Amino acid sequence: xxxxxxxxxxxxxxxxxxxxxxxxxxxxxxxxxxxxxxxxxxxxxxxxxxxxxxxxxxxxxxxxxxxxxxxxxxxxxxxxxxxxxxxxxxxxxxxxxxxxxxxxxxxxxxxxxxxxxxxxxxxxxxxxxxxxxxxxxxxxxxxxxxxxxxxxxxxxxxxxxxxxxxxxxxxxxxxxx
Numbered sequence: 001x002x003x004x005x006x007x008x009x010x011x012x013x014x015x016x017x018x019x020x021x022x023x024x025x026x027x028x029x030x031x032x033x034x035x036x037x038x039x040x041x042x043x044x045x046x047x048x049x050x051x052x053x054x055x056x057x058x059x060x061x062x063x064x065x066x067x068x069x070x071x072x073x074x075x076x077x078x079x080x081x082x083x084x085x086x087x088x089x090x091x092x093x094x095x096x097x098x099x100x101x102x103x104x105x106x107x108x109x110x111x112x113x114x115x116x117x118x119x120x121x122x123x124x125x126x127x128x129x130x131x132x133x134x135x136x137x138x139x140x141x142x143x144x145x146x147x148x149x150x151x152x153x154x155x156x157x158x159x160x161x162x163x164x165x166x167x168x169x170x171x172x173x174x175x176x177x
Contacts, residue, residue, distance in 0.1 A: 001067065001110070002064045002065060002066060002067075002072060002107050002110050002111065003064070003065045004062050004063065004064050004065070004110075004111060004114045005062070005063060005065075006060065006061065006062055007053060007061035007062065007063050007074070008053060009050055009053050009054065011053075011061070011063055012046055012049045012050055012053065013046075014063060014071050015044070015049050015061065015063065015074060016044050016045070016046060016049060017071070018063075018071045018072075018073065018074055018097070018099065019040075019043065019044040019049075019074065019095075019097065020040050020044050021099060022073060022074075022097035022098065022099055022100075023036075023039070023040060023043075023044070023097065024036065024040075025099065025100045026097065026100075030157045030159060030160065030162065031157045031158060031159060032158050032159055034158070035157055035158030035159065038158075039157075052076075057079070058078060058079055058080075059076065059077065059078055059079070060076070060077040060079065060118065061074065061075070061076050061077075062074060062075045062076075062077075062111070062114060062115065062118070064098070064102075064107055064110070064111045064114075066102060066105075066107070071099075072098055072099055072101075072102035072107055073096070073097050073098030073099060073102060073107060073108075073111060074095070074096075074097060075093065075095060075096040075097075075111055075112075075114075075115050076093075076094045076095040076096075077091050077092065077093055077094065077115060077118070077119065078091065078092045078094050079091050079122065079124065080124065083126065083128040083150065083166060083168060084130075084151075084153050084166055085150055085151040085153070085166055086150065088125070088126055088128075088168075089124075089125075089126070090119075090124050090125055090126025090127060090128050090168070090171075091119040091122070091124040091126070091127050091128070092128055092129065093112075093115060093127060093128070093129040094129075096108070096111060096112060096115070096129075098111070108141065109141075109145070112145055115127070116145075116169065116171070119171060120171045124171060125170065125171055125172045126168050126169065126170060126171060127147075127168070127169045127171055128150070128166060128167065128168040128169070129142070129147070129166075129167055129168075130153065130155070130164040130165070130166055130167075131164060131165050131167060132155070132162055132163075132164060132165075133152060133155075133162055133163035133164060133165050134162055134163075139165060139167070142167050142169075143167075145169070146169050147167040147168060147169045148167065148168060148169070148170075149165055149166075149167055150166040150167060150168045151165075151166050152164065152165055152166065153166055
């Protein structure tokens, strides 16, 4: 079981550490070393995280802690943004990463459920995300959670053109409660 809390600027160091580690663990083969460092500097620098955390009306950051109180992963949600392909406005699950050492414990499902509940409480009609076209395991995970495939969009790193699958979870029933 994990505990989850909304991140604040006091959590910048934790987000930076876990963000850089998880991204390297999961995606290092997609980037050159310089490309990877550039991405991490853009997304997980202290200044980028500080700026994002100071915009609570547009972004939500959530940190998951394991039973020992150690950060195991995090999620970032952008509120009220149009989904690619159809333009339907909803919450984008921009990032959901867990350390590989936390894999297989059900933490991903718990964190995703927490995010879904937060999105529904805000009254967003849709939770959507992009997942690498080559990541069949992640696509299966999201499908088992109820996400449906909406289409594909381009995505490239400095090494390859990979593509993304856009997936969405309708929350209209939850938003009307």
